[in-house]
Amino acid sequence: xxxxxxxxxxRYPRFFTDNISEELAVVxxxxxxxxxxxxxxxxxxxxxxxxxxxxxxxxxxxxxxxxSCVFEILEKSENTAEPSIHLRLFQAFPKGDxxxxxxxxxxxxxASEIIPFFSKRCVSRPDEKALSKKLPRFRKIAxxxxxxxxxxxxxxxxxxxxFSGLKTLISPENTGILFYECCKVPLSEAVGEFKKNVDIxxxxxxxxxxxxxxxxxxxxxxxxxxxxxILRCETAPIAAISVLMNMTGNM
Numbered sequence: 001x002x003x004x005x006x007x008x009x010x011r012y013p014r015f016f017t018d019n020i021s022e023e024l025a026v027v028x029x030x031x032x033x034x035x036x037x038x039x040x041x042x043x044x045x046x047x048x049x050x051x052x053x054x055x056x057x058x059x060x061x062x063x064x065x066x067x068s069c070v071f072e073i074l075e076k077s078e079n080t081a082e083p084s085i086h087l088r089l090f091q092a093f094p095k096g097d098x099x100x101x102x103x104x105x106x107x108x109x110x111a112s113e114i115i116p117f118f119s120k121r122c123v124s125r126p127d128e129k130a131l132s133k134k135l136p137r138f139r140k141i142a143x144x145x146x147x148x149x150x151x152x153x154x155x156x157x158x159x160x161x162x163f164s165g166l167k168t169l170i171s172p173e174n175t176g177i178l179f180y181e182c183c184k185v186p187l188s189e190a191v192g193e194f195k196k197n198v199d200i201x202x203x204x205x206x207x208x209x210x211x212x213x214x215x216x217x218x219x220x221x222x223x224x225x226x227x228x229x230i231l232r233c234e235t236a237p238i239a240a241i242s243v244l245m246n247m248t249g250n251m
Contacts, residue, residue: 054152079152083250092204107145109241115158121206176221190224
């Protein structure tokens with residue numbers, strides 16, 4: 001294995017597949033079509049293949065077709081991009097296409113799960129039919145973001161839940177943080193020691209009703225502030241995740 005190949009590995013296209021043996025990796029479906037039609041990769045071209053379980057394979061394309069591409073494995077290594085904490089982002093549903101932006105950037109920053117929910121002040125409230133159409137799009141955005149930033153797993157995007165459903169998903173075993181616009185306590189003071197699993201909750205454009213914040217804190221969530229500046233609802237989760245990754249040694 002040449003030094004150049006090892007140093008330049010993050011410049012190569014990246015794909016996820018569970019069809020991997022000791023010697024070969026097979027990429028199929030839309031990714032195979034992308035390899036052959038869009039990237040126009042040829043035999044001998046290099047890619048990084050990931051099994052979705054934190055293992056990367058530096059691989060050389062052996063043969064390609066629109067429905068299946070076969071790679072020869074050159075090197076196996078542990079993925080180094082995954083954070084040491086498992087962070088779940090509970091994001092109140094925003095207006096327009098902001099959720100797509102939030103999902104993309106949350107994945108890049110290190111979130112492992114994104115779960116949309118509806119709070120009292122959510123302006124956008126798509127019905128079940130509309131949500132069923134959005135979810136595949138959200139998950140595709142998470143997949144593409146994971147490829148782009150070199151993740152070793154594909155972060156999941158859950159179906160949207162209402163506020164009562166959100167409360168049932170909160171675990172007292174996790175480090176839970178409510179980023180509340182009326183709270184003045186800095187994050188560094190709100191949370192002491194971090195556990196492996198971290199849950200963060202971010203509101204929509206209008207924030208939270210006081211009773212919602214009280215109910216969430218009664219479940220054991222620590223309320224924290226993201227500072228004195230007013231952050232947009234699509235900025236807040238990215239700022240929160242970035243700060244948490246830095247605090248836990250993952251930046």
